[in-house]
Amino acid sequence: MSFDNVRGYSTPGRVSRTPQVSGTRSVVQQLGPRPDGSIPFSVEFNPPRDAAGEARLWRAAREFERLHPAFVSMTYGAGGSTRDRTIRVTGQLARETTLLTVAHLTAVDHSVAELRSIVGAYADSGIRNLLVLRGDPPGDVLGDWVKHPEGVEYAEDLVRMVRDLGDFHVGVASFPQGHPRSDNLDDDTRYLVAKLRAGAEYSITQMFFDPEHYLRLRDRAIACDPVEGAKPIIPELMPITSLRTVERAVELCGRPLPARVMERLHRAAGDGPEENRAAVREVGIEIATEIAERLIAEGAPCLHFITLNFAKATGEVLANLGYTMSPAPAHA
Template identity: 60%
Template sequence: MPDSPRPAPLPYRQVAVSDTLRFNTPGRVPFSVEFMPPRDDEAELRLFTAAEAFHDLGVSFVSVTYGAGGSTRERTLRVARRLATKPLTTLVHTTLVEHTVPELIHMVRAYASLGLTNLLALRGDPPGDPTGQWVQTPGGLRYASELIELVTAMPEGRFFDIGIASFPEGHYRAKDLQQDTEITLRKLRAGAQYSITQMFFDVDHYLRLRDRLAAADPTEGAKPIIPGLMPITSLRSVRKQMELAGAQLPADIERELLSAAGGDERANRDRIREVGIGITTRMAERLIAEGAPDLHFMTMNNVRATQEVLHNLGMAPAWGEEYGHDMVR
């Protein structure tokens, strides 16, 4: 059988995320950030102001999330393209929910034509209720591993660097950690080059994930596992995020935050924030000591909390008007 025709070289191609993990960095370890597609013009301005600040701080790559059911598809693509021209190495999240195979192929080709060749392959959450029952879209795919196989089989697939999600506490839909390990390895064997974890607040869970993947498959399990961190700025928001993720806030951290709240979260929000930033800094320090390849911050499209953690790590200037920083950032 003759070889399939090879696609023409792309006019523009992103640096691979997996390559950024090996570059020299001005900080102790590379760091990256996650953005969400903005809802309106004001939010879009805030996102790109944040992107400029992170560019100046030396971010290794940025990722752009993808709403359930493709609800942010056009905004995700527009934002990713603009970020990529800053230039920032840009990772585009892509999910299976409410997309048929032809639609997924069209999306991948659109990414390739724009040089957006970093893809995070996700099954995705059900629209409306992230913890609800997952239903395969008619004519679509069932697993993220199938999306990876689809992309790598396309002529354009040779241009792509693919990442996946991994779950330090195990995915809440997995029956146990063994099944979670098998599913994660299936995605890596399909062609993914690295994973980014769901946010977590117990570093031991990250280390156990790394150990169980390496023990089950020394080759595929050795691929980089990037820890996902969300700087804690509010007790209410961190509880909500953990609920959506199907995970739990460790009891000792919750006690520390409750102590800072002193029975009145609103009145003591600054103290909660201070304690939360300290917790995130301690986690990051340990992750660096344990050899994490990158620190990936969920920013909620803001800079200040992440920059404060980076400053505590000796990886960024101090934050504040007294240091000449624009507080809009």
């Protein structure tokens, strides 16, 4: 692969140059109102583990093309073939669909040289939008963080590294209830603002199920820094489709779900030996719709949905909110 168009990468005898990306839209540029006046939405995909998972991802991507998301993001599978598949599939999404593709980049288990190589691979695929994260320890999202001996310590450092490599558009993570490793919300807000000051243009939150947590985060960020803190904070939502999904959500967040949400879901699940999946799913769609409606009313710049590489549940929430599909786009 060629890294000629990324600062710091050039073949012998050539002069490295800063890439020209005037034709590449940024996430922030995508956040204006849609033609029908609705706010933008975006979706998150996960790296497929095998050929069947890859086929499912492509079906979902084609469905979402008809709903015109502002962007799609691909989470990052660190290490080995998972990493390689992630980079390949993310590049294909950028090249072979109409979707503005955002690649996740984490510092987990990577040296600076490896991180620069990954950024170069994304650049070769035409990807100039990166969501930069320190990342969670493999196998235990709440485990101790151990820096790679030749890597970076903080997401703030990774933001600076990516910006130094060229003209990339960078987003970061934010945490409505605070990161589990933060001592308090004020410290957590300062860490977010530090990432924004380092060059991040926006943040996407960790999933949450109480809109007040998002609104208070937004208030804290602006109070901490009226300029940097005013950059867009995009709320992340996940339509719950089963109690197993709830358990996974709690694991990923490191925070319990609100009691009123759990009560509604358990009531729908029933008292039988098997949960009533259809009823849980229906309530999960209702909860996601209610949260989205509140966020829209409060001026959120975009709604970002965790999809688990399925289009149906997110599509139902969007339909409840009045979003409609267009004819499938033509592809070469």
